[in-house]
Amino acid sequence: MTPRFRRNALFAAALCTALPTAACAGVPGNARTEASEASGDGILRIGLLLDNTGDNAFLNAPQLAAAELAVREINAGGGHKGRPVELLPATPGETPAAQANTFVTLKADVVIGPTDSANAPEAIDVLSRARTPLVSPANTAAGLSSAKSGGYYFRTAAADVAQAPVLVKLAKETGAARISVMQQEGPYGRDVSAAVVSAAGEAGLEVGATASFKAGDAGAAAAEAGDADGAVILVARDGAQGALAELNNAGVDGSRIILSDGAFARYGQGLAAAALDGARAVVPGRLASAGFQGRILEVDKGLRDMSFAVETYDAVTLAALAAARAQDDAGRSIAANLIAVSGGSEAACTAYKECLAGLSGGGEINYDGESGPVAFDANGDITSASFMVFTYGADNNPAPTGTETAGKAGS
Numbered sequence: 001m002t003p004r005f006r007r008n009a010l011f012a013a014a015l016c017t018a019l020p021t022a023a024c025a026g027v028p029g030n031a032r033t034e035a036s037e038a039s040g041d042g043i044l045r046i047g048l049l050l051d052n053t054g055d056n057a058f059l060n061a062p063q064l065a066a067a068e069l070a071v072r073e074i075n076a077g078g079g080h081k082g083r084p085v086e087l088l089p090a091t092p093g094e095t096p097a098a099q100a101n102t103f104v105t106l107k108a109d110v111v112i113g114p115t116d117s118a119n120a121p122e123a124i125d126v127l128s129r130a131r132t133p134l135v136s137p138a139n140t141a142a143g144l145s146s147a148k149s150g151g152y153y154f155r156t157a158a159a160d161v162a163q164a165p166v167l168v169k170l171a172k173e174t175g176a177a178r179i180s181v182m183q184q185e186g187p188y189g190r191d192v193s194a195a196v197v198s199a200a201g202e203a204g205l206e207v208g209a210t211a212s213f214k215a216g217d218a219g220a221a222a223a224e225a226g227d228a229d230g231a232v233i234l235v236a237r238d239g240a241q242g243a244l245a246e247l248n249n250a251g252v253d254g255s256r257i258i259l260s261d262g263a264f265a266r267y268g269q270g271l272a273a274a275a276l277d278g279a280r281a282v283v284p285g286r287l288a289s290a291g292f293q294g295r296i297l298e299v300d301k302g303l304r305d306m307s308f309a310v311e312t313y314d315a316v317t318l319a320a321l322a323a324a325r326a327q328d329d330a331g332r333s334i335a336a337n338l339i340a341v342s343g344g345s346e347a348a349c350t351a352y353k354e355c356l357a358g359l360s361g362g363g364e365i366n367y368d369g370e371s372g373p374v375a376f377d378a379n380g381d382i383t384s385a386s387f388m389v390f391t392y393g394a395d396n397n398p399a400p401t402g403t404e405t406a407g408k409a410g411s
Contacts, residue, residue, distance in 0.1 A: 029150055036335075047111040049103070081327065103127070110334050112316055130331070131332050138157050141188075154381075166406050180208045181225070182233070213239065241265070254392060261282055284385065341365055349367060
C-alpha cells in the first residue's frame, strides 16, 4: 500500500445504532443555553481523553503537549480565580467510556477529546449524565451535530460537511461551469456529497453526474464522472486511491480533480505518472504558527507531529475562559458560557490573559485562537472553519498552496 500523509487519520461516522439504546438516550434540557448557578469547588480540573491506539497512537502526543501548554499559559495568566488549573492524568489505551468514568471520579469539570468520531457517543453518554462538558478537538462526523448530549458536547474541529463550499469554490476556479461528484458509499460520502451538491447550486454551478462506488470497485462511477464536462469532486476515504486510478483510466486530467479531506494523501508512485498533476485537495484546520510550534516544543522537545494540537489548545483555553466568565468551575457553568466566550464580541482576543482582561467588569469577549475563529453555534459546532489547500504535482504528491475559510467569516 502506498504510504499516505493524512492530517486527520480517524474519522469514522458515529452512529447511535451501533451502541446500546442507553448510550443515545441523552439527558434533558440544553446546558448550552440554560442559566446555571455556581456550584463548583473553586478548582478547575480538566481531563484529556486520548483514544488513539496502535498505528494512530502518535496522535496522542501533540494533543497532550497542547493541553499541557494551554494549562501552563492559563496558570501564568492568573489561573482560575487566582488558583492553578489542574490537568488530570490521561490514560490512553482504556476505552473512552472507562476514561470518561475515571474523569467523573476525579471530579473533572470539563473533558477534552476524543479524537475518533466513532468514540464520541460513549464518552458523551457518560459525561453528559455527570453534567460534564466534552469538547473534542478532532471529531468531524456530521451526525454528531445532533448528538443527544443535553448541551454538553462541543467541538473545535469542523464537521465534515463544512468543506463543501470550499470544494465547490476550488472546482469553480478551474473554469468549470458544471461539476460531477464521485462519492464512496457510507455516511461520509453521502453527507459530504449532499452538501457539495447544495453548495454547487448556491454557487451557480450545474451538477452533472453524482456517482457512488464501493472501495475497490470505482470503475463505473469514474467512467460516469469522466464522461461529463467540468470538474470532478472526489469524496472518499479508504477507496480514494482506487477511485483516482479509475479516473485516470477514464482519461480525466488531474487539473479537473478536486479531493475531499478524506481523499487527501501522498500518492506518489501508487498512481500513474502525473495522474494528479494540477489536482487540488483540502485539509481542515490551519498550520500551527511558528510561535505556537516554538512554545509547544518547550513542552515536548521530541514532538514530531502537530495533528490536532491547535484545536486541543483552543479547546482547553475556551473551557477556562467559560469558567472565568461564569466565575465558577462547575461543568454546567462551563457549558452555559462556551458559546459566549467563543463569539460574544466583535473585537477578538487571542490569548487567555488578554481575554481574561476583557471579561473584567462584565465585558464580553470573542476568543480567536491558534486554530482561528470558533464561534460555537447552538449545536456546539464551530461556525467558521479554516482549510488548507494543497496542489498536486506531476509526482502525485501534494504541496500547500493556500488557505480558505468557510462559514461565518466568509471565504
